[in-house]
Amino acid sequence: MNLLGNRNVFIVVGAVILVVAASFCIPAKERKGNGGIMLQFVNCIGDSLVRLDSSLYKNSYGQDYSINRIRYYIGNIKLYTKDGKEGYASHEYFLIDEDGSSPNTCYLDVDPLKNYTSISFIIGVDSIHNCSGTQSGALDPVHGMFWAWNTGYVFFKMDGKASSSKSSGNMLEFHIGGYKYPNNCIREVSLNLNDNDIHIMHDGYGIIVIKADIGKVFNSVNKIDFSKISTVTDFHNATTIADNYKDMFSILKIKDEK
Amino acid sequence: MKSKSFLVILSLIGFIILLNGFVSENPYFIITKKDVEVQHPKGFPKVVYEFNNNKPTPDGFILGRYLFYDPILSKDSSISCAFCHQRFAAFAHIDHALSHGINSLIGKRNVPAIQNEIWQKSFMWEGAVNHLEMQPLAPITNPMEMNEELPHLITKLQRNPAYIQRFQRAFHDTIINSEKVLKALAQFTGLMISNNSRYDRFIRHEDTLTSMEFAGLNLFRSHCENCHKEPLFTDNSFRNIGLVLDTLLKDSGRIALTGIVSDYMKFKVPSLRNVELTYPYMHDGRFRNLEQVLNHYAKGDFRTDNFDKSILRIVGLNETEKIQIIAFLKTLTDKTFTYDRRFADPTLY
Numbered sequence: 001m002n003l004l005g006n007r008n009v010f011i012v013v014g015a016v017i018l019v020v021a022a023s024f025c026i027p028a029k030e031r032k033g034n035g036g037i038m039l040q041f042v043n044c045i046g047d048s049l050v051r052l053d054s055s056l057y058k059n060s061y062g063q064d065y066s067i068n069r070i071r072y073y074i075g076n077i078k079l080y081t082k083d084g085k086e087g088y089a090s091h092e093y094f095l096i097d098e099d100g101s102s103p104n105t106c107y108l109d110v111d112p113l114k115n116y117t118s119i120s121f122i123i124g125v126d127s128i129h130n131c132s133g134t135q136s137g138a139l140d141p142v143h144g145m146f147w148a149w150n151t152g153y154v155f156f157k158m159d160g161k162a163s164s165s166k167s168s169g170n171m172l173e174f175h176i177g178g179y180k181y182p183n184n185c186i187r188e189v190s191l192n193l194n195d196n197d198i199h200i201m202h203d204g205y206g207i208i209v210i211k212a213d214i215g216k217v218f219n220s221v222n223k224i225d226f227s228k229i230s231t232v233t234d235f236h237n238a239t240t241i242a243d244n245y246k247d248m249f250s251i252l253k254i255k256d257e258k
Numbered sequence: 259m260k261s262k263s264f265l266v267i268l269s270l271i272g273f274i275i276l277l278n279g280f281v282s283e284n285p286y287f288i289i290t291k292k293d294v295e296v297q298h299p300k301g302f303p304k305v306v307y308e309f310n311n312n313k314p315t316p317d318g319f320i321l322g323r324y325l326f327y328d329p330i331l332s333k334d335s336s337i338s339c340a341f342c343h344q345r346f347a348a349f350a351h352i353d354h355a356l357s358h359g360i361n362s363l364i365g366k367r368n369v370p371a372i373q374n375e376i377w378q379k380s381f382m383w384e385g386a387v388n389h390l391e392m393q394p395l396a397p398i399t400n401p402m403e404m405n406e407e408l409p410h411l412i413t414k415l416q417r418n419p420a421y422i423q424r425f426q427r428a429f430h431d432t433i434i435n436s437e438k439v440l441k442a443l444a445q446f447t448g449l450m451i452s453n454n455s456r457y458d459r460f461i462r463h464e465d466t467l468t469s470m471e472f473a474g475l476n477l478f479r480s481h482c483e484n485c486h487k488e489p490l491f492t493d494n495s496f497r498n499i500g501l502v503l504d505t506l507l508k509d510s511g512r513i514a515l516t517g518i519v520s521d522y523m524k525f526k527v528p529s530l531r532n533v534e535l536t537y538p539y540m541h542d543g544r545f546r547n548l549e550q551v552l553n554h555y556a557k558g559d560f561r562t563d564n565f566d567k568s569i570l571r572i573v574g575l576n577e578t579e580k581i582q583i584i585a586f587l588k589t590l591t592d593k594t595f596t597y598d599r600r601f602a603d604p605t606l607y
């Protein structure tokens with residue numbers, strides 16, 4: 001119990017550091033008027049921040065695993081106002097890349113002071129962007145999130161190790177993509193927002209912190225046994241994982257420190 | 259005084275001409291605006307790839323042409339696109355059943371022709387690639403083919419003075435990225451259009467067919483047309499024509515992509531344009547010549563349950579009919595295309 005409390009402290013401190021770091025990362029010329037909203041993705045396992053390589057985690061079967069890479073695409077971000085109307089829609093894609101240093105922020109050019117009641121986005125890349133040829137920025141294939149042998153983006157990539165994995169080198173490889181029926185792995189996520197979920201910074205920016213609990217990828221509607229499923233790199237089992245990763249997001253509550 | 263300034267001007271002109279000689283990328287053969295106009299041959303359907311945001315320009319095309327012929331695209335600079343895709347074979351690989359890649363590794367597929375790509379909905383034998391611009395990523399990153407990593411390729415190009423210039427000319431800025439590499443290659447391969455075979459000229463009433471070829475055309479229309487649809491000689495669909503799985507290669511076709519059981523051993527209907535030049539045949543090059551292909555259809559020994567029943571009508575084709583069909587298939591050879599200097603190695607022409 002005590003331990004859990006400690007972890008909570010850890011995560012709050014971590015998130016605040018990231019939030020502050022992020023506010024320095026946006027170039028001054030991009031700051032307009034009232035600011036905008038920054039969406040901050042914080043990758044966690046349970047209540048603690050993900051630590052690559054070193055930390056050991058447990059799945060629902062009690063099997064140990066470690067993580068050395070997490071990347072995923074977020075797109076179609078929409079904010080809804082009280083009357084249920086779409087207050088804002090972004091057409092950009094963002095690559096969330098857990099490399100332990102850069103903050104994973106998506107900048108939304110939108111009034112942070114409006115009363116938003118929910119936010120939705122997809123994890124993945126929609127079929128239009130999967131079929132429109134070469135693209136730059138987050139969707140540039142140089143990021144290693146593109147399957148050349150089966151044109152399309154990898155939506156979610158988690159590499160790691162588990163002693164129970166039967167793959168060579170005890171590898172875990174979860175590379176999930178596919179935008180076509182019946183192997184469509186695009187998942188829409190919708191989260192409710194309360195008034196104090198948008199933190200207004202001194203410079204007029206609003207920040208929403210979204211927690212991504214990577215542990216859920218193996219433990220949600222589907223329980224993943226690493227001795228049976230340790231690599232997913234094509235359509236086999238892909239939707240099983242996708243049905244899990246859609247559950248990994250929640251709004252992170254941070255106490256405002258005025 | 260007068261003659262002196264005349265001399266100065268003259269030497270200036272000389273200097274400019276000299277400079278041009280050094281700078282010009284095409285000392286022997288100039289690519290003009292007209293050379294990169296996209297043709298829409300009469301009778302062809304609407305194109306799939308419309309060159310949106312990638313309208314061909316002479317400099318973009320030239321860049322694509324250099325990239326296509328340059329082994330810099332492979333990890334150890336040993337293999338270019340043209341190594342596998344030979345111009346004189348309508349950009350297939352003559353006499354090689356399976357592709358040969360880096361370190362002489364043998365791939366698992368036969369190299370298809372590159373022609374009329376802008377009418378194709380998908381690429382590769384099982385349709386794995388959905389867009390012309392994305393197609394080169396497959397050979398570039400395939401460990402059996404060019405085995406290169408995209409970020410490494412981009413770095414190599416960014417350090418190469420000749421390419422810095424070519425990218426600058428083609429795209430008018432100094433950034434070299436994967437998007438530009440892929441767009442330039444699409445300008446080059448997208449313009450590879452074959453529409454001047456004897457068959458095409460016959461259709462346009464500019465040439466005649468022999469009676470044997472004409473009989474072949476009629477047989478073709480009654481037996482083959484539903485899949486190898488004129489004028490592209492493919493309907494862009496995936497079909498199973500009763501070929502047995504090669505137990506060594508284990509290439510079961512489209513099922514590996516979709517997981518749909520009925521896609522077992524389905525492969526893309528290949529265009530038959532320039533088919534005389536693109537031997538050996540089928541996705542794994544299992545047939546050495548057209549006679550063997552025709553024998554496969556005529557014999558009717560189709561050994562997968564879900565083969566396309568429309569091929570049953572070909573079963574029992576007699577020897578004369580086979581010869582006539584083959585004679586017709588050879589009218590699809592397009593020398594204008596295979597000798598087109600626009601697509602030649604830029605370091606030679």
